[in-house]
Amino acid sequence: MVDFNLTEDQLGLRELAREFTRREIIPRAEHHDRTGEFPTEICKKAWETGLMNLHIPESCGGLELGTFEGVLLVEETGYGCSGIGTAMEANNLAEAPVIVAGSDELKKRVLGPMTEEFQMASYAVTEPGAGSDVAGIKTTAKKRGDTWILNGQKMWITNAAKADWFFVLASTDPSQGHRGMTGFVVPRTSPGLTVGKKEMNMGQRASDTRGLSFEDVEVPDANVVGGVGQGFKVAMAAFDHTRPEVAGMAVGVARRAMDEAIAYAKERKAFGQPIASFQAIAFMIADMAKAIEAGRLLSWQAAWLIDQGQRNSLQAAMAKCFAADEAMRIATDAVQVFGGYGFNTEYPVEKLMRDAKIFQIYEGTSQIQRLIISRHILS
Numbered sequence: 001m002v003d004f005n006l007t008e009d010q011l012g013l014r015e016l017a018r019e020f021t022r023r024e025i026i027p028r029a030e031h032h033d034r035t036g037e038f039p040t041e042i043c044k045k046a047w048e049t050g051l052m053n054l055h056i057p058e059s060c061g062g063l064e065l066g067t068f069e070g071v072l073l074v075e076e077t078g079y080g081c082s083g084i085g086t087a088m089e090a091n092n093l094a095e096a097p098v099i100v101a102g103s104d105e106l107k108k109r110v111l112g113p114m115t116e117e118f119q120m121a122s123y124a125v126t127e128p129g130a131g132s133d134v135a136g137i138k139t140t141a142k143k144r145g146d147t148w149i150l151n152g153q154k155m156w157i158t159n160a161a162k163a164d165w166f167f168v169l170a171s172t173d174p175s176q177g178h179r180g181m182t183g184f185v186v187p188r189t190s191p192g193l194t195v196g197k198k199e200m201n202m203g204q205r206a207s208d209t210r211g212l213s214f215e216d217v218e219v220p221d222a223n224v225v226g227g228v229g230q231g232f233k234v235a236m237a238a239f240d241h242t243r244p245e246v247a248g249m250a251v252g253v254a255r256r257a258m259d260e261a262i263a264y265a266k267e268r269k270a271f272g273q274p275i276a277s278f279q280a281i282a283f284m285i286a287d288m289a290k291a292i293e294a295g296r297l298l299s300w301q302a303a304w305l306i307d308q309g310q311r312n313s314l315q316a317a318m319a320k321c322f323a324a325d326e327a328m329r330i331a332t333d334a335v336q337v338f339g340g341y342g343f344n345t346e347y348p349v350e351k352l353m354r355d356a357k358i359f360q361i362y363e364g365t366s367q368i369q370r371l372i373i374s375r376h377i378l379s
């Protein structure tokens with residue numbers, strides 16, 4: 001049986017997220033987009049409200065909510081501002097490898113404190129020379145006694161400015177390629193770890209991305225996530241949990257773009273009538289509505305599968321690719337509906353168009369999602 005009804009708890013969470021978005025995110029979105037200032041206060045309030053770190057296990061003091069709940073939440077925050085939404089969401093990406101593969105001791109030590117005080121964390125896999133090609137990373141970790149010594153660089157690390165710890169992927173046996181990689185939890189205070197300057201990005205400017213540099217950074221053996229040589233698998237497995245949420249947030253951006261387009265199209269007159277009465281505009285909005293529904297259903301399906309303990313890599317790739325591409329198209333069409341005003345920073349849709357673009361890039365580009373989909377379909 002398929003049941004699209006949400007439970008009381010799910011409806012309550014979505015309402016809480018919607019209200020938080022209306023009260024805390026929407027009024028501050030323009031400021032953070034213009035200044036690039038990190039939304040620390042909003043994230044702190046979200047943490048206090050129980051809207052961050054949804055998936056931390058109950059055994060570590062967390063809520064242990066599913067990916068499905070995460071999808072419901074991020075559609076709302078993405079509606080308000082996906083830059084702020086991403087700043088709130090990045091913890092989940094860093095925590096996912098630890099939740100999926102960390103030892104009980106590591107989970108308690110690293111995830112426990114995140115439920116007790118406001119902390120942030122980052123997922124650090126991408127490097128200046130390797131993004132899509134994760135197997136091409138050059139950061140190394142060499143064993144010395146009970147510790148590992150990390151050297152290398154990371155790039156585009158979301159929330160790096162604020163992270164208390166990083167999930168870092170490094171090569172522990174370069175001769176083994178992706179089978180010789182290991183994931184580590186690296187505390188921010190580790191000597192030899194340097195966080196770079198804030199990158200000035202096109203969109204989602206409230207979110208913070210920086211490079212990291214590791215110079216003989218010592219990490220205890222106890223901070224290995226999921227075993228030596230398991231890092232690539234663990235880093236990729238995290239995406240099965242997080243890509244449905246990225247898709248959900250892209251749906252939120254698309255929904256906002258459609259709402260803005262509808263309101264404007266009903267109000268703006270041309271040739272003596274509201275532009276919504278022109279079929280060219282009305283059909284653009286119809287296409288927005290159907291893509292939003294489809295993107296939502298794909299993200300719900302991908303989330304539901306992983307919450308049931310089933311494989312979802314294919315569905316997560318489909319959801320992420322579809323929702324990201326459609327968010328970009330819908331935001332572009334919303335700018336079109338606004339005409340010249342759409343191109344102007346006084347109106348809301350140009351920000352949505354800038355913000356939408358990153359969904360086609362981070363957590364695996366749309367080309368990489370198609371690669372995953374085609375390999376599944378053709379194999």
Ligand SMILES: Cc1cc2nc3c(=O)[nH]c(=O)nc-3n(C[C@H](O)[C@H](O)[C@H](O)COP(=O)(O)OP(=O)(O)OC[C@H]3O[C@@H](n4cnc5c(N)ncnc54)[C@H](O)[C@@H]3O)c2cc1C
Binds near residue numbers: 125362363371
């Ligand atoms: C704002 C922002 C936030 C980010 N946050 C994080 C983060 O928190 N942690 C983290 O680890 N990374 C993060 N990233 C990195 C992001 O995941 C990478 O940028 C992305 O995976 C693409 O890698 P790349 O930039 O090296 O591009 P490349 O891999 O060099 O790709 C360039 C182009 O080639 C295409 N391409 C590459 N290989 C193939 C192929 N086999 N077939 C077809 N096309 C291909 C790509 O699709 C793309 O269009 C972030 C990036 C940005 C911009």
